[in-house]
Amino acid sequence: MIFHTGVLALVVGSLIVLIMAFFSVALALKIIIGWDITKSTAKQLLLERQTYLVTTIMKYVMGFQILSLFLFVYTADDIHKLFVGAMCATGSLNANPIGWSVLFAKIVIFFLCAMWLAINRVDELAEDYPLVRFKYKYLIALAPVIALEAYWQLDYFLGLRANVITSCCSSLFSDEGATVASSLSSLPVGPSLYVFYAAGAVEIALLSALLMRRAGRNGAWLRYISGAWSFIFFVVSIASIISFVSIYYYETPVHHCPFDILQKQYMFIGYPLYGSLFGGVLFSMAAAVVEPFKKIDSIRTEIHNAQRRWTKISIVLIIMFIIIATWPIIFSNFRAYG
């Protein structure tokens, strides 16, 4: 275990998020069992009011999850000095590979929370709360994921062993060979460049097609394809950041770290880069996730309007992301090819 202030903050934060999540699960169970919109009893009124509490808590949980994602990456970066051979966050994560699972879990939870909030949003727009049961079942399913992530995170930090000088001899020799790899293997620059721009073009084309589609026409499949494609685009983008965006920003052909761009020496460019990517993908996926609920009469128009709004935001963010990713390729002095 490493007694580091960042580690302690993350563990305490997880604990608080976990308590909040399970508190809302308890409320969710109560709501699912007792919910009956047709009644106007005191109990139903209380349940309706409790939905506000759950919504508020979930908003905070999501906010905390975003912060903890960044704090986790930051902390992993800060503790890399403790491991032989580690040069940045990548090395710290390799020092106990469950760290990667924690990182993925944090990203997944971020998206799951965002989807919940999207569903919640369209549900609140309707008079009769048609999605109450669904969204609280979703919430109950989400809680174990948050618990798992908290457990992994604890496991990761507990499992870290700093390579420090022991009293008998230098640790280097007791630990021979156990140094951590400090870089990620990456895809070749040339092909990934094409794949990235192709995927980006498809993503934007799909979203634009959805915007141009006239209201009322049946085209749910396009929405689903675009949602699924957003996920593919997300994966491709992360791979591309590791493969070539990073090296153009670092201006060195061997440094593929996806975390260093969040640092000061690269002007914090990682924040707008990841922010626009996460945001763009999130809004596009949210628009797809609420599609099935168009069956319900009372929220069809609301969903349609929300989808159009989210699609527009998504297009703007994804274009921003592509511009930020392309910027150094055009304007930096570094050339990956002779």
Add this chain to the structure above:
Amino acid sequence: MKGNGRIIEYALSTLARRKFKNFSVAAVFSVLIAVLSSILFLTHAYKTETLKLLDNSPAIILQNMSGGRHELIPTEYIKTLSGIAGVGQIAPRYWGYYYDSLTSANYTLMAVDEGMQDVKLIEGRMPQTDTECAVGRGVADLRQAGLKDDFFLITGAEQSVNLKIVGIFTANSAILTNDLVVMTKDGLVKFFNMPADRATDITIEVNNPAEVSMVARKIRHAFPNSRPILKSELIRTYDNIFNWRGGIVLTMFFGAIAAFMIFVWDKATGINAQERQEIGILKAIGWETSDVLTLKFWEGAVVAICSFFTGLILAYVHVFYFNAQFLAPVLKGWSVLFPRFEPMPYIDIYQIFVLFFLTVVPYVAAGVVPSWKAAISDPDVVMR
């Protein structure tokens, strides 16, 4: 849905109306943040300072071990060491500790070496004969001695050695030199009664940084009783020590964080009839529950942001103007002759981030349920 700007405006006016209650929360919160951020700032300052010092330390320090303890090292090792490929400059170091019963303090006695001549931190000069010495500012103050004064040390045989102070290290180098007494090599060897062919340890430079661990391995192969200490290991170890110290002190304050959460919960729960009536009226004139929740959010946010910055400023003043007088003894470690260490003012975004997570997250979490309870009050009930 009201505009957020209007809600913030209203939130500010409600906060102002209940000055005492909000002020007490903000005051307690600020103190908590100040304490926690002092810990973070100070740990960070020590860490940076130490790491900066270690930057100048040699690539490898070679110690001799006997019976699992550090022992004097034969200087003849140097001949073998210089045969190892990739090894740069090699130098024996002569130093030791001296307990001064007069002032109840430990001094570090060190022989002057080549590298030290570059250190332009001295008033006076370095010792040249066996009866001269240069001392750190802390030692000079403790002995109330100045330049050209006599300085005596007692050897093991109860005989005193009289030295003349020819140099005093300036205060800027205090962390390095505060408890230092620099003598000539012969003077030191005689004082400690060291065998002529032994040194305390040997420093080794390595020309190519990538070869350091290889060189260390070869040294260990040649001298199985030796312990090569690499610079990178020293850095790692110090980093870990300061993390650990900061972490432990922080952990001690978790009780305080929990107490603060209960305090916030309590304050937020105990809304009086007047407040309840106010919310009732708001709802009667058309505010929805979600608007009241937004209002409560902004009230909390204003208190949190004000306290956060007040706390940060308090901590900054405490650590960087008053040298962290409340915390320094815990974090610095144990020694009688502490250097007067003035931490470099430096704030890292990472620290702010950690601090935010440690303080604002618990604060917000503690306030959620009470503010919801307030937000659902019925207009007809409260106005009846």
